[in-house]
Amino acid sequence: MKKNDIIRLQIVDMTSDGSGVGRADDGTVVFVPDTALNDVCDVRILKVKKNLSFGKIENIITPSADRVDPVCPVSTRCGGCVYRHLHYSAELRVKQKKVYDAVVIIGKVDGGKVKEIIGADDRTDRYRNKAQIPVSLNKNGEVELGFYSRHSHRIAPCDDCLLSPLIFTQLSAMFKDFLSKYPYLVYDEENHSGKIRHLYLRIGESTGEVMLCVVVNGKSFDHQDEFFSSIKEEFPQVKSAVINVNTAKTNVILGEKNIVVYGKESITDILCDLKFELSPLAFYQVNRVQAQRLYEKAREYAQLTGDEVLIDLYCGTGTIGLSMAKDCKELIGVEIIDKAIENAKKNADNNNINNASFICGDATVAADKLKKEGIKPDVVVVDPPRKGLTEELIHTIVQMKPERVVYVSCDPATLARDLKLFEELNYSVKEITPVDLFPRTAHVESVVMMSKKPSP
Ligand code: SAH
Numbered sequence: 323m324k325k326n327d328i329i330r331l332q333i334v335d336m337t338s339d340g341s342g343v344g345r346a347d348d349g350t351v352v353f354v355p356d357t358a359l360n361d362v363c364d365v366r367i368l369k370v371k372k373n374l375s376f377g378k379i380e381n382i383i384t385p386s387a388d389r390v391d392p393v394c395p396v397s398t399r400c401g402g403c404v405y406r407h408l409h410y411s412a413e414l415r416v417k418q419k420k421v422y423d424a425v426v427i428i429g430k431v432d433g434g435k436v437k438e439i440i441g442a443d444d445r446t447d448r449y450r451n452k453a454q455i456p457v458s459l460n461k462n463g464e465v466e467l468g469f470y471s472r473h474s475h476r477i478a479p480c481d482d483c484l485l486s487p488l489i490f491t492q493l494s495a496m497f498k499d500f501l502s503k504y505p506y507l508v509y510d511e512e513n514h515s516g517k518i519r520h521l522y523l524r525i526g527e528s529t530g531e532v533m534l535c536v537v538v539n540g541k542s543f544d545h546q547d548e549f550f551s552s553i554k555e556e557f558p559q560v561k562s563a564v565i566n567v568n569t570a571k572t573n574v575i576l577g578e579k580n581i582v583v584y585g586k587e588s589i590t591d592i593l594c595d596l597k598f599e600l601s602p603l604a605f606y607q608v609n610r611v612q613a614q615r616l617y618e619k620a621r622e623y624a625q626l627t628g629d630e631v632l633i634d635l636y637c638g639t640g641t642i643g644l645s646m647a648k649d650c651k652e653l654i655g656v657e658i659i660d661k662a663i664e665n666a667k668k669n670a671d672n673n674n675i676n677n678a679s680f681i682c683g684d685a686t687v688a689a690d691k692l693k694k695e696g697i698k699p700d701v702v703v704v705d706p707p708r709k710g711l712t713e714e715l716i717h718t719i720v721q722m723k724p725e726r727v728v729y730v731s732c733d734p735a736t737l738a739r740d741l742k743l744f745e746e747l748n749y750s751v752k753e754i755t756p757v758d759l760f761p762r763t764a765h766v767e768s769v770v771m772m773s774k775k776p777s778p
């Protein structure tokens with residue numbers, strides 16, 4: 323097999339990043355994005371490696387029954403959605419299987435413990451409460467807003483992202499009109515010249531408050547009064563207009579400093595009946611409704627009665643722990659970003675929660691310190707980033723002997739690895755529930771209940 327060959331292929335599996343998988347006649351495994359299980363297609367080979375290749379659809383011969391019209395005109399170019407061409411029920415099956423395969427095959431968990439995925443019902447579009455939209459000039463010098471293409475830093479132009487609320491589409495349109503009048507303002511990554519890098523939008527869904535933040539290579543930009551006055555006039559729901567200063571030569575989107583142009587410093591949202599302040603840099607789940615379902619499941623798994631000491635590791639701005647605070651005696655949150663800890667403390671205050679304390683530090687180090695101080699948690703919740711937990715942290719948690727451990731995970735592979743170690747250290751997995759927080763994208767979350775095995 324060589325580059326540009328066209329071969330006929332049946333798709334027999336899906337990878338965890340949403341690509342279809344087929345097997346060529348010579349046994350080579352071929353990965354083809356934008357395909358669906360049981361598609362038969364002619365595939366152009368793009369890249370050949372030892373025993374595996376990558377291709378793209380040239381022609382669909384027999385379409386899978388899972389296929390729907392992707393609707394979005396940029397779905398095959400944009401890096402956001404990988405399942406837009408699948409019926410949502412088929413997407414959920416793929417995600418369920420991704421979690422099942424990881425925890426059963428790698429984690430050696432009994433398959434009966436994996437419960438049915440909590441899907442997003444019919445709310446698979448316009449669920450995001452945050453968008454970071456890069457701005458650039460195309461080769462004709464025209465202003466483009468969009469999202470990064472798969473595996474690249476090129477912008478796939480997109481005026482109406484189906485994952486974002488309509489107000490974001492309207493604000494982006496106005497921003498684009500403004501920049502089209504003054505295209506010289508657009509930031510150029512290569513030369514580090516120009517001013518405007520990103521439009522960053524947030525909405526507090528339950529309050530309707532919107533934050534509009536312009537990420538600027540500097541502290542201001544020409545004609546900003548013209549822009550912000552028209553926003554103020556036409557979009558009263560924008561309660562916070564901010565310039566985020568990012569003068570660094572980097573592809574990190576946000577800088578550290580924010581200048582409020584008008585309105586408030588942050589907007590408010592309500593999650594699990596609690597008020598949360600969203601400042602520009604604060605972490606907040608992008609799908610509020612599904613995050614609530616995830617947190618509710620985590621709370622169910624924690625089985626709190628009011629007497630417990632609860633440790634919430636990787637707590638961010640405190641959301642998971644605070645949603646359980648009234649059901650336990652004491653809450654201790656741990657998080658590495660100091661700004662998030664500040665937010666978490668403020669969130670506790672704003673909700674009159676007095677039994678919570680928050681520690682800024684690395685989870686592995688802080689947990690070891692808490693253990694040495696003699697803290698004996700009844701329940702430990704963990705919600706680590708994709709790389710999962712350190713072995714050392716798992717040992718520390720086990721040595722603190724909590725009755726239950728609730729593991730919230732955004733990566734089934736590292737979850738499976740970690741569950742295996744917990745099992746070896748005398749904790750048994752009771753139940754796993756996958757939750758779809760990010761419909762149409764490749765991501766899937768899971769929440770797991772583990773409990774201490776009875777001593778012999
Ligand atoms: N539980 C929160 C945040 C989860 S995201 C929520 O549901 O909103 C994971 C969090 O872990 C992030 O806030 C990140 O800053 C934090 N984090 C990453 N590495 C860490 C480490 N080594 N120690 C402690 N926290 C860490």
